[in-house]
Amino acid sequence: MTVGFLMLCHTALERAAQVARFWAESGAPVVIHVDSRAPRHEVEALHRRVSDLDTISFSARHACEWGTWSLVAATIDAAQQMLDRHPEVRHVFLASGACLPLRPLAELEAYLAVHPDTDFIESVTVADVGWTVGGIDTERFTLRFPFSWRRNRRLFDGYVRLQRRFGFRRNPPAGLVPHLGSQWWCLTRRTLDDILSDPRRKEYDRYFKRVWIPDESYFQSLTRLHARCVDSRSLTLVKFDVRGKPHIFYDDHLELLRRSNCFVARKIWPRADRLYDTFLSPRPAIGTAEPDTATIGRLFDHAAERRTRGRPGLYMQSRFPRQDHENGKTAAPYSVFQGFTELFPEFCGWLSRQAAGRVHGHLFSPERVEFAGGASVGPGCLTDSLPLRDYNPRAFLTNLIWNDRSARQCFMLSPRDTQPLNWFLATDPNAQISVVTGAWAVRLFRARRPFAQIRREAARLQRLETQQLGVLRSGYVKARVRIWTLSEFVENPTEPLQTILEEVGVRNPRQLLTPPQMVDLTGFGGFLQELRNRGMQPRLMGDFPAPGGWRSPGGAVSGEGEGS
Amino acid sequence: MDRQRGQFRGFLHRRELRAVSDRTGSIRHDDVLCFVTLRNERVRLPYFLDYYRRLGVRHFLIVDNDSADGSGEYLLDQNDVSVWHTSASYRASNFGIDWMNHLLRRYGSGHWTLTVDPDEFLIYPFHDTRPIGALTDWLDTYEIRAFPAMLLDMYPKGPFDAQPYHEGQDPFEIACWFDSGNYMIRKNEKQRNLWIQGGPRARAFFARRPEEAPSLNKIPLVRWSKDQVFLSSTHMLLPRRLNAVYDEWGGEKASGCLLHAKFLSPLRGKVAEEMTRNQHYGASREYRAYGSGLETTPDLWTNWSEKYINWRQLEILGLMSRGMWT
Known part of the structure; x- marks a missing residue:
């Protein structure tokens, strides 16, 4: 059972080289895509670092911009190259340069051998996802997005508004149901081959070129047309924060990552030496335990909670809520x-x-x-x-x-x-x-x-x-x-x-x-009456009958005093 | 307007600085830089430099305001330190901020910069396991340019000079106590920063005049660019949007603390000197307050003082926060 890796890289290329070497030396072919905007000397260094391994190859380079078709184009080219050059590959695993394998390759291969026909790809219909950030969900598939969100935010937003105002809509190609999911997948050779050789692919590609963030929907939607068995989850551990950016893993997450039993995690901080040293050192394969991300999920949920709701009743240097946004004016009853x-x-x-x-x-x-x-x-x-x-x-x-x-x-x-x-x-x-x-x-x-x-x-x-x-x-x-x-x-x-x-x-x-x-209230009614007699109306005490006169305990005799 | 004035003042005061040891050529483009103004801090320097080297600071840019205790000579021997000497007035240079603004503009632009005093030690979430580059990389991801760290006054139990501080020693072996929850915050609508007062200095020296108590809000870690200036020490920055380091909708942003090792034996000499030099903020009223307070109430410790353990303790107490960095 052989698995081949596609790696999309743009920065920290020396780390990407380390990971590619780990996979290649364990027996898996690797196709690397390097963003065409990466600095030349770094790309050359990457080539040098892996030149001794003939199962590592480089695919045609695209300038990749987040949210655009370029990422899908790069993936398609790399995938095609993998299928063409490595007929022994049964599963293709899409990873990034900031991914880190957490388990020996043999464990992943054993796991895939148990699921030979399963496509591991998170793939959910638009109506069912709640995680899109930025307010554009269904419209990803019904509007056109010719402008860059990163570089021309105003044009991007303006064009979206324009299309909304004129009620512009376009429909996906007949038979295609848009699905969304994590862009990191592991597909069977058969499904991937079917997707890439589909007779209607030109039509699909034309459609997805104008979809917003197609790398989260292209394979996720097309898999549904060809797969025999979809397991809608990603084998790559990646958690997004409330701002829609992936959480970063550092050295102090070592135990957490180890216990998660995930096969691959992203994103790793490039200078997390201990993580790279630990997980890339040769280890014996132990078993086929199921990945379990509950603990990590809780940790990151906790972080999201802290960022969005904070600790009730706390006023401090980085939490000073406006009135009525305190989420707890005080900390406790x-x-x-x-x-x-x-x-x-x-x-x-x-x-x-x-x-x-x-x-x-x-x-x-x-x-x-x-x-x-x-x-x-x-x-x-x-x-x-x-x-x-x-x-x-x-x-x-x-x-x-x-x-x-x-x-x-x-x-x-x-x-x-x-x-x-x-x-x-x-x-x-x-x-x-x-x-x-x-x-x-x-x-x-x-x-x-x-x-x-x-x-x-x-x-x-x-x-x-x-x-x-x-x-x-x-x-x-x-x-x-x-x-x-x-x-x-x-x-x-x-x-x-x-x-x-x-x-x-x-x-x-x-x-x-x-x-x-x-206290003894004998005579209190008289006291109140005396206040009344002096022209003040005590209103808040309720009724106290005033039997007889009243003598001040201090000897203040009634009758003396001021006017008003 | 204030910003141009700040830049102009930096420009005017640049001539007061004479480069004694300019090693700025060795700065690399992604280095975190540390900017310091000091005077007669020789005994504190070894621990100070090592502390920030361990966090991952790569170069120190230091203005030596006419030290006579060998600080200048010591700094000359350090490979990662550039030194400028000046004998001009600390007060006339807006308490050193004009000098700092000039050096920041000249050498700090494009870098993450840390502007601190020699008795301030930055604590940020996970500082014990992640170098400062991890924090600055993370801040870059969200295009956050300024990171707040409130000044946390540390003090020993007993008179502050009972146990003399010796060179190279961790100051918080002696001054390990702090006030955990008596800080008063209000928002400065003009510059949008929070104005924080309180702690041991407010209760011990300014209990009758709280409005004069020292400000504790600081923004020491900033990704510098040429259009920025510090306005008043590192309490306020311009443009003012950089001061919005706090969340106003109930959530918590990430923040740290500057442990302030002021109440240690070297303070005795400082107070005596400042009483005659009168070079500090607000006609040195803070030093004047110590001058009277340090003889009558030398012990800042109370039953409710907290002993410093680590950053997680500070976070639980609500003095700093990891925000969503985890």
Whole structure:
């Protein structure tokens, strides 16, 4: 069982010579096509390097340009030469100068001997491929492409547009169904001979000369007319990236390539010495294992994913998404609590005992950054410096969540805190925001300050919280938002606390929930009434009945204070 | 306009450079070239040159700004180094960038060029298994002309000069710690580059004036052509489309890091000298900040500092990315 190799070469000719020698010395004839634009001295060097091997010959040279007929013409000439000169060849294998055989030739020959009548060529109808890059798929076969995509991109695009506008179409020759596939195939002598000696070949050639990228469709379509048994896959391992270029293999892919059991791989970096040394050194043939590209496929899929979607919530030097293209504004789900520390002074301690998460205090407090445990430096060396935090608050938050993304982050918020991130939080699907509205008043209620100050502060905080609630209730919200009024929440705090805990993740699910100690709200209704009496309308707390009068715990006597 | 000015400044300042050892004739057309401005870096040079030789850099083009510590003599003995001497002002030459732009234009056009300081060490994805030519070939495939590498400040645990650095030593045996996640990024709409600040310098020396914290964004590896100039150190390039080294649609482009071995024992002398010379950026405010900071808070290390292992660690931490190069 003899297999003959066609090699299409244009650069790195010294590597091509090495590979050709490997095949020829193993007993396979080789026909080399060298791009007629390759530098003369390199071509001469290539001839010299293989001149001692009479099973290596050179075919007529064409100037090959990607996407054009020239590649097919070069292949046809080389194939014809192979069939004419080497009658012993049963299979013809099309390879490039950047291909590297991964298994000894004897293994490939044994494999082909088991499949003597099979044509290994990826060949899929246009409707079924999803991998074409550039937006031209069916139109490859129905439009004409006389202009070079590489050199005259504007003419190319313009002519395509023109044909589309005038509804130009042409039909493939009768009986021919266009198929697409990898340009690297291995055909039986019989199929190849039938294709090249087909009486209608002139007609086919004329058609394919105006097809876009015919090297991916000429043999792939014509094989369907002549083959007895098509195995629609390529024996050459080649993976394309999201830009439509073949992935390159380097020395560090050695083990991966070895374990793939593929016969030939492309594209190899010309200076990957270790790959060339390893795979071109003589080795015994072991078996006829089936090629398995799953591992390599996963690796390259992962690369495509990283290039196109990136890591959610990461902002860095080579990933800085525009708004709404973040693919994850933050790296992981997190919880924000507003109004809880006012109502439950021990809330942070309680939450960190109950929930499996990192519980920070008021990260955006105007006094200090309250990292969990009162630390002055947080994950990723974020510091508690207020100017640094406020210099870029969004970076502060996204960094914190990214740095400690294995733990669920929880932090407290209040209308007292700096709030540049309201819109960011509200539009982040990772955010879970729980708000007890008006709870800030509890803090004022317990404060021992002159009532005039309290009233002013109450008006300010109410204004800020109202603005914030406007954001949280807008139609753009993506966060999971829960809002209770203070009176609603106080009536039955256990149920909402339970829900929140479950979302954060409970440390010990079997334990019955013991809510944290709530502040004593006796007289709170009177406090609110007093605010009303001073001309401020507390709106966010809900209903608190006001039995009797109210005395400030700080001794601020009602009646004194400001106007307005 | 800025670009013409940059080119013109390079042209004006070219006369300040006197070739001491011009070996540029030995440069081959596909060599990766390294461009450096330095002053009194003798102790750092052996490791620096070897590091980049190992990556596959073929020729170094160095401006010696009047070194007095034997740097010039040492460089003369290196076969792959061309040296220009100048005693002109570092500050007047836009902190060396005018000199670099001139040499880049003259010798770098058509080459992949690496413009770094003697305390900056390039890390790119797979640098431990693939020479720099693998990266530049790959970038050429996609017609990418600029490769970003953020400056990552490295520091030792304890005072930065507790363990003296000796010649030929890997600086990251001593300064092996870094900040993994406190970098702040915003986009410079005018030049389209990202402006990155943060790291140990921002938190230790600029916590009260974050806007003055040093820029960490750098584009050191560039396929040079005559119409290009560096605008401000290697932070910004013109034409500005070269600054678009980041993805804006959620994906990640390939990037590296410049490990910055600044916080080592040679810094002590530098700070003292710069306080009087006043030749550095922003009226040397960075050095001034160290001058005060290095006496009061000499230890940059924190509980959250990360110890450097390899590029894969930097990638996992999100400081660099392989993009789709795999």
